Amino acid sequence: MSELENSMISIIKVFHKYSGHKCKLRKAELKELINNEMTHFILKIQEKETLDQLFGDLDQNGDLEIDFKEFIALVAMVTSACHELFTPGHHS
Numbered sequence: 101m102s103e104l105e106n107s108m109i110s111i112i113k114v115f116h117k118y119s120g121h122k123c124k125l126r127k128a129e130l131k132e133l134i135n136n137e138m139t140h141f142i143l144k145i146q147e148k149e150t151l152d153q154l155f156g157d158l159d160q161n162g163d164l165e166i167d168f169k170e171f172i173a174l175v176a177m178v179t180s181a182c183h184e185l186f187t188p189g190h191h192s
Contacts, residue, residue: 124165
């Protein structure tokens with residue numbers, strides 16, 4: 101498999117690690133996923149208001165859970181925002 105395909109599989113596996121068999125994330129699970137798996141790209145979520153805002157923005161269908169498509173929107177937004185950090189010639 102290609103590097104991209106392996107990365108896609110990793111995203112799927114991480115989602116299921118936190119969502120379990122129900123395939124949806126509640127707020128606490130989303131917070132745990134972000135705080136454990138995305139710490140280099142997103143600051144740890146400490147405040148309830150921050151989590152509430154993020155969760156509300158992601159929960160497009162209003163069911164109070166984050167499904168895989170809603171989770172992918174988060175991954176896409178963070179990846180897009182961090183893209184410049186990995187472009188050739190970027191200096192830290």
